[in-house]
Structure formats: structure tokens, C-alpha cells
Amino acid sequence: MSGQEIERKFLVRKAGTPWRAQAFSASDIRQGYMAVEGATVRIRIRDDKAFLTIKGPSADGGMSRYEFEKEITLTEAEHLLPLCRGGLIEKTRYLVRSGAHTFEVDEFHGLNDGLVFAEVELGSVGEAFERPSFIGPEVTGNRHYYNSHLLVEPYPAWADEVPEDYR
Numbered sequence: 444m445s446g447q448e449i450e451r452k453f454l455v456r457k458a459g460t461p462w463r464a465q466a467f468s469a470s471d472i473r474q475g476y477m478a479v480e481g482a483t484v485r486i487r488i489r490d491d492k493a494f495l496t497i498k499g500p501s502a503d504g505g506m507s508r509y510e511f512e513k514e515i516t517l518t519e520a521e522h523l524l525p526l527c528r529g530g531l532i533e534k535t536r537y538l539v540r541s542g543a544h545t546f547e548v549d550e551f552h553g554l555n556d557g558l559v560f561a562e563v564e565l566g567s568v569g570e571a572f573e574r575p576s577f578i579g580p581e582v583t584g585n586r587h588y589y590n591s592h593l594l595v596e597p598y599p600a601w602a603d604e605v606p607e608d609y610r
């Protein structure tokens with residue numbers, strides 16, 4: 444897959460965690476990032492599949508950017524992960540339908556334990572979507588919520604900046 448990725452990110456309300464009950468899928472993800480100037484290069488293992496992803500710089504306030512993704516073998520990913528800088532991101536991704544869209548709710552583990560946020564991919568910057576009840580304030584474009592940044596500055600270092608209902 445390659446093309447323009449358009450997504451918005453939101454905090455997820457912690458009380459009651461209804462998103463878990465609404466999820467139609469859950470996947471375990473491990474991913475790391477290669478040190479590259481001007482782009483983000485990610486190696487990801489999601490359950491029993493692996494991917495190489497290259498993302499360009501963000502535009503539209505962090506909402507869109509070019510993305511190239513190619514499936515690679517698990518063996519290739521296992522060889523590439525140790526070359527990634529700063530360790531690995533570990534999370535569980537839950538998929539939750541809301542109207543015509545699917546929200547990806549990421550619950551982080553390890554160094555970023557306690558962080559939960561959701562993303563929705565859109566066909567255009569101005570596309571309307573139905574917000575599920577658990578979605579809170581938008582954090583699109585906030586560097587704290589870039590997975591690659593979570594390796595540099597893990598969630599506990601800035602968690603007190605997150606509203607209490609979302610911690």
C-alpha cells in the first residue's frame with residue numbers, strides 16, 4: 444500500500460473502558476523505528492504478520508502524510524527490529540466500528556503503560572465521521588502521540604499533562 448494517509452488522533456476516556464466491549468478485533472503489536480532523516484521508517488510485527496512502513500513528513504497540522512507499506516516476512520522483521528533505535532513500542536490495538544469508520548484504539552504496554560489513544564483514517568481532510576462515546580479531546584499533530592516519539596519521551600514523563608479522565 445502506498446499513498447496519502449489521513450488520520451486524526453483522540454484521547455480515550457478511561458472510565459468504564461467501553462471500547463474494549465465494542466471491539467470486534469484485538470492485535471498485539473511490537474514495532475521499532477530506524478534512524479532516518481526526513482522520514483519515519485517503521486518495522487512492525489502485528490500478531491503473525493510483519494510490515495515495513497515508510498512515512499513522509501506530516502502536513503495539515505499532523506493530519507496527513509505520504510505512507511508506503513509492504514508486508515515482509517516475520518524472519519526479516521525479527522532481524523530488523525534489533526537495528527531500530529531506542530527500543531520497541533508494545534501495544535494492543537483494538538478495532539471499533541463507529542458509523543462508516545473504524546477507530547483503532549491503541550493501549551500501550553511496557554515503558555508507555557497506561558497510555559490509550561484512538562486514530563481514525565479518513566478519505567479526505569474534511570471528511571465527517573461519527574465519534575464513539577469513549578472519544579475525548581483531539582491530539583492530532585501533538586508530537587507526544589507519535590509512536591516514534593514515545594521511544595524518545597515515554598508517557599510517564601508527560602502523563603500529568605493529560606486530563607485526569609484520560610490517564
